[in-house]
Amino acid sequence: MVRGFLRGAGSVQGSWLVSGVVTGACLIGALAVSGGGSKAYTAYTLAVHKTNAIPAFARKYGLACSACHTAWPELNAFGQRFRDNGYQLMNDRDSPIWQNPSYIPVTFRITPNWHRESATKQPVDAVPGNPATTGPGTLTVSGFDLSGMDLWTAGTLYKNISFVLLPSSDNAGVFHFEAAFVRFDNLWNSHWINFKVGKFELDNLVSEKRFLFLSGNGGAYQAYHFGPVTDTSGFTNFGLGDNQIGAELSGHSENSYTRYGIAVLSNTDGAVGLPASQSYDTYLTFSHAIDAGALGVERLGAYAYIGRRPTYFQTSGGAAIPGTGLGNKSFYQVGVAGDFFFGDLELLPLFLHANDNAYLATSTPGNVALPAGARDAKWNAAFLEAHYYINPQLVFTGRYETVRMSQQADPALPSDLGNIDAYSGGVRWYPIMFSRAGLSWHTEVSAVRSRGSAFAATDGVWTSSVFSGLDFDF
C-alpha cells in the first residue's frame, strides 16, 4: 500500500504537493512506523488538477466551455469527437494559418482553496517526541492552500498534426511534464487511423484527468491506483489514471460513437527516463455509444492493461544497475465501464478485475523462492459516479467506490486487508461560462475507509477531506 500512497503523491496526483510540512511529517512518520501497508496513509495526499479543459480552444474556435464539456473538464460527446480529431473541428480552419495572430494557445489552471484533511488510527506519540508512546490517534489539519498549476498548450501544428505540451507544477512551483505528444490525425484520410507518440493519458472511458473531483480523498479513483498491501517494494508501479509514455494507435467512427485504442508503453508508469527493464506494457480499449434520443449518448466500453515489471537487477558492487531489471513478472487489469445519460443525470459505472503475479505481490525477487504459500494477488474494484446537471453552470456530483481483495498473496493475511470503501460528493458552480476563460467554485466532501492500520489488520481507518476552492483556467 506504500505503493498506493506513492502513486497518489507522485504521478497520480502529480501537480500537488502534500498539503504542508506538518502534514507531510505526520505522514512520513506514520509510514516509517508502520512500514506502510495501509491505504489510511493516503490521508493527506491532495488531488491535482487533471486539467484537460482548455479555454485556449474555446478562444480559438469561439465556443463556450459547455460546447465540449458536460461541465469542464469532463468531455461531452462533441468534445470527445473534437479530441479524437486531434483538437480539430474539421472545418478546414484547423491549421494554425487560420488562427488569429493574437491567439495564444496557452491555458493556465490553478485552484486557490481551503481544505481540511483528517485521518483516524494514525500512529501518534502520546508524549510528543517519545516513540515509545506511539498509539492510534486521529489527525486533522486544515487551512488555505493552493493547488498545483497546469500550463497547457495544445492544438495543431498543421492540419492533421496535433500536439499537447503540459508542463505541470506542484503548489511549490516544481515542474514536470504531465503530457507531451505529437499526434498524426486521420492518416490516409481515415479517422480510424491516428497515431501519437509521447506522454499521454490512457484512453480510459472514465477519465481521471477530466473528472469533477479535487479533494485529497476524492481526487483520484481508488480503483485506478490500488495495489495489494503485500507489495511494499513498489515493484508494480502502475496507475491506470497516470499518464504513460509510449505510442498509441487509435481510431473512431465519424461521430466518435465507436472508438478504439491500442497503446504500447514504457513500463515506467509515465516517469521520464529509460525503463527499468526491457519490456513494454500494452493497453487496449474499445467502446461504443448509441444515440438514445432525448436521454443522450450512452457509451459502454472495455479495456485491458497488461504489463510486466522487473523484480531484481544486475548489480555492480552489490548496487543495482539502472535499466538492467531482470525477472520480469506480469500483472494485468481488465475492466468494463460506461457513460450513461438519463437527460440531465449522468452515471459512470466501472468494474475491474486485477491480478498481480505472486512475485510482484509479495515483493519477492524473481531469482529467489517465493515465501511459502505465496500466490497471485487478485482483487475486484467498482465505482458508480453520478453527475446531475442543473444547467451547464451547476452540477452536483457523487461517487461510491469499492475495492475488494479476492485473493491475498499471503494466505495468512485477513481476506479483507486493504479493502476500500470510498465516498465523495460535491457541487461545482460556474458563475461565468464563455469562450475566453472558466471559473468554478468547487466544494467537495470525501471519505475513504480502508481495512488495516499500523496497529491491527482488522482496523477500519477513515480518512476524509473537505475542500472548497475557486478552480479557474484562462
Added chain:
Amino acid sequence: MRPKTPVAAWVSGVVILLSAVGPRPGVAQESHIGNLTGHAAAGKKVYRRYCILCHGAEGDGTGENAMWIDPKPRDFTLAVFKCRSTPSGTLPTDEDLFNAMTRGFVTTNMPAWLPLTHQNRADAIAYIKTFSPKWRTLKPGTPITIPSEPSATIASILHGRELFQKMECWKCHGPAGHGDGPSAKTLTDNKENPIPPYNFSTGSRFKCGVTNQDLYRIFMTGLDGTPMPSFADDIRPADAWDLVHFLRTLQPLETPEAAIWKSWLASHAQELKPIGPPGTAQ
C-alpha cells in the same frame, strides 16, 4: 345588474395579450425530421449549451463571440438560410436545418454537431424556429426535384466550362475557381457583411454538402442571404449537371470528373479558350 360585456372584453383582452407575449404557437415550437419530433422547450437547453455564444440569446446572431467571428453567425430572426432544398426566397424544411446543423459549415466557425443525438438536434431546430415570426405565418417551400445525374463525360465537362464562362460564374469565383474573381472583394451578405465567394481549390467540401446532388441543389436554390443566386430559371437541369461536372474538376480531389478532365487535358490543353473577360489569358 352590471352588464357582462366589460368582463368579457377584459377576458378577451387578456387572452389576446397573453397570446401576444406568451408561448408561441405549437406549430412553430416543433420540428419534424422523419419520424422525429423536436420540441422547442427541450431545444432551448441544447441551444443554451451549444449555440448561444455565437447566435445570441435572441437568435439574432449577436452572441458575445459574434464580433470575433468571420463569417458572422446566422441571424435566426430573419429566417433566411443558405442551405435549403427549397426554392430561393422560401423557408427551408426542418430537415434542411437539421442537415445543416449536422454537417456544419466548412471554412466557418460553425462545427458539425454530429455527435449530438438526433433528438437533441431536432429539439434545437424547433427552438431556432421560435426566433422568427415567419415560422408561424409561412410554410416551408416545396423541395426542388433533382433529376438523376447523367454520367460525367468530357463533353459534359466542357459544356459546363462554357456555362461557367457564359453565366459569369468566374466574376465571383475566379477563372480557376479560386474565389478571386473581379467582383469577389465587393460581395456582401444580406447584413452588409463582406462575404468571400467559395474557393473550389481549397475546400474539401461545399457549404451545403459534399455530393454532386448537393452542388446541383446549391445553384438551383441559391444561397439565400448571400450573393449566390438561384439559377433555376436560367439553366436547364441537363446544363446544371454539366456545370456540376465541370466544377468538380476545380477541386483538389480525386473525383471521376477530375480524372476525365486530366486525361483530356493531357492532349488538348491548347484547345481551351481562356475563362474570364474577353482577351484574358488563362
